[in-house]
Amino acid sequence: MEYGIDAVRIESMLTRLAKITATPGQGVTRLPFTPEMSRAAVLLEEWMTDAGLAVRQDASGAVIGTLRGERDRTVVIASHYDSVQYGGAYDGSAGVVCGIEIARAFAKRGKPLDTLAIVATNDEEGARFGSGFFSTKAFLGQHTDESLSAAKDACGISTLQAMRQFGLSPERLPEAAWDLEKVAAFLEIHIEQSTALEQAGAVLGIVTGIVGMRRRMITVYGRAGHAGTVPMLGRCDAMEIASAAISRVGDIARGFPQTVATVGHIAAESNEINTIAKQVTFSLDVRSPDLARLEATDRLILEELKQACDRFGGRYETTVTLEQPPAPMDEGLQALLTACAKERGIPVHALPSGAGHDSLLMASRVPTAMLFVPSRDGISHCPEEWSDCGHLAHAAGVACAAIEKIMKQS
Numbered sequence: 001m002e003y004g005i006d007a008v009r010i011e012s013m014l015t016r017l018a019k020i021t022a023t024p025g026q027g028v029t030r031l032p033f034t035p036e037m038s039r040a041a042v043l044l045e046e047w048m049t050d051a052g053l054a055v056r057q058d059a060s061g062a063v064i065g066t067l068r069g070e071r072d073r074t075v076v077i078a079s080h081y082d083s084v085q086y087g088g089a090y091d092g093s094a095g096v097v098c099g100i101e102i103a104r105a106f107a108k109r110g111k112p113l114d115t116l117a118i119v120a121t122n123d124e125e126g127a128r129f130g131s132g133f134f135s136t137k138a139f140l141g142q143h144t145d146e147s148l149s150a151a152k153d154a155c156g157i158s159t160l161q162a163m164r165q166f167g168l169s170p171e172r173l174p175e176a177a178w179d180l181e182k183v184a185a186f187l188e189i190h191i192e193q194s195t196a197l198e199q200a201g202a203v204l205g206i207v208t209g210i211v212g213m214r215r216r217m218i219t220v221y222g223r224a225g226h227a228g229t230v231p232m233l234g235r236c237d238a239m240e241i242a243s244a245a246i247s248r249v250g251d252i253a254r255g256f257p258q259t260v261a262t263v264g265h266i267a268a269e270s271n272e273i274n275t276i277a278k279q280v281t282f283s284l285d286v287r288s289p290d291l292a293r294l295e296a297t298d299r300l301i302l303e304e305l306k307q308a309c310d311r312f313g314g315r316y317e318t319t320v321t322l323e324q325p326p327a328p329m330d331e332g333l334q335a336l337l338t339a340c341a342k343e344r345g346i347p348v349h350a351l352p353s354g355a356g357h358d359s360l361l362m363a364s365r366v367p368t369a370m371l372f373v374p375s376r377d378g379i380s381h382c383p384e385e386w387s388d389c390g391h392l393a394h395a396a397g398v399a400c401a402a403i404e405k406i407m408k409q410s
C-alpha cells in the first residue's frame with residue numbers, strides 16, 4: 001500500500017497491545033498509572049524506536065516519539081493508550097498504532113521539512129479518576145495542585161499519589177506543557193464508536209466537530225398529599241409536572257439536526273406508592289455540534305417545564321453541572337483530509353463526534369482534525385469492539401498524504 005502502510009502490521013500491533021490488560025479474557029483494562037500502562041509504554045517506546053523515532057515519556061505519562069524535521073514547526077499525530085474497564089482493543093490504541101505506522105513511512109524518506117511527533121496520551125478516558133484528558137490538560141498547562149489532590153480513584157488514591165507510585169513526579173508536570181505556537185496541526189485517528197459511517201457506506205469519517213454538552217439537574221417542587229383523598233383538580237403533583245416536561249424532551253431534540261437530549265436519572269420524594277410526590281429531581285443532558293441548537297433545545301425543554309409548573313402551581317430549580325461548548329474541527333484540515341481521501345477513491349462521510357476526545361481540548365488552541373474509521377455495529381467500550389485494519393491503513397495513508405501537503409505549506 002501507498003507509503004508502505006501495512007494493515008497486517010497494524011493488526012499485529014493492536015493484538016499485542018490488547019494483551020496488556022488487567023482483565024485477561026475480559027477485554028482491555030488499562031487504567032492510568034498502573035503496571036499495565038508501564039508495560040504498554042515500554043512496548044510503544046520499542047515500536048517507536050524501531051520506526052526511527054527519538055522516544056521519551058513526558059511528565060504526564062504520555063509516550064512521545066519525535067522525527068526531527070528541518071524546522072521546529074511540528075505536525076502531531078495523537079491518540080490515547082489508556083482504556084476503560086473491560087474495554088476493546090481499538091479505542092485509542094488504533095490511533096496510536098496508526099501514528100507509529102505514519103512515522104515509519106516518513107522516517108524512511110529521510111529528514112522531513114516539519115518535525116513529526118507521535119503522541120500516545122495517558123488517561124484520556126477518565127476511567128480511574130473520573131476526569132480524563134490528563135495528558136492533553138498537561139500539554140495545555142491546565143493542571144493545578146488542587147485538581148491533582150482532589151481527584152481520587154475507587155480506593156481513595158489521588159492522582160497525585162498514583163503518579164508518584166507510577167514513578168512520575170507531579171512537580172514536573174508543568175514541563176509537559178507544549179509551545180503551542182509550533183504546532184502546525186494536531187491530527188487524531190479514532191474509531192467512530194457509532195453507526196453513521198456503516199450506514200453511509202463510508203470507509204473514513206471526516207469529523208466536523210465534537211459536540212457541545214450541557215448537563216443540568218432539575219428539581220420540581222409540588223405538594224405532597226394522600227393518593228386517595230386529594231381530588232385531581234386540586235393537585236400540585238411534582239411527578240405530573242416533571243413528566244409533562246420529560247415526555248417532550250425527545251421530540252424537542254428531534255426538532256434540531258444532530259441534537260440529542262436525555263433524561264437518564266430521576267428520583268421522587270417521598271417515593272411512596274400512596275403519596276403524591278412533593279419533589280422530583282431529574283437530570284437533563286443535551287448535546288449538539290451547534291451551540292445555538294443546543295441552547296434552543298435546552299430552553300424549549302425548560303419552557304415546557306415552566307408551563308407545567310404554571311398550570312399546577314408548582315415551581316422548579318435547576319443547576320448546570322457541566323458546560324462544554326462544541327469544538328469545531330479546523331476547516332482547512334477537514335478539506336485537506338477530504339481531498340486526500342477522494343484522490344485515493346476512498347468513500348468519506350462528514351460527521352460530528354458525539355463522544356469527547358483529546359482533540360476536544362486541543363481544538364480551541366491549535367488547528368485540529370480527526371479521522372474516524374467505522375466501528376462494527378457501532379459497538380465500543382466493550383470486548384466486542386472491532387474495526388477493520390484495512391480501514392485503519394486507509395486512514396493512515398490519507399493522513400500521510402495530508403501531512404505531506406501540510407509540510408509544503410509555509
Ligand SMILES: [Zn+2]
Nearest residue numbers: 080091092190
Ligand atoms: Zn477513545
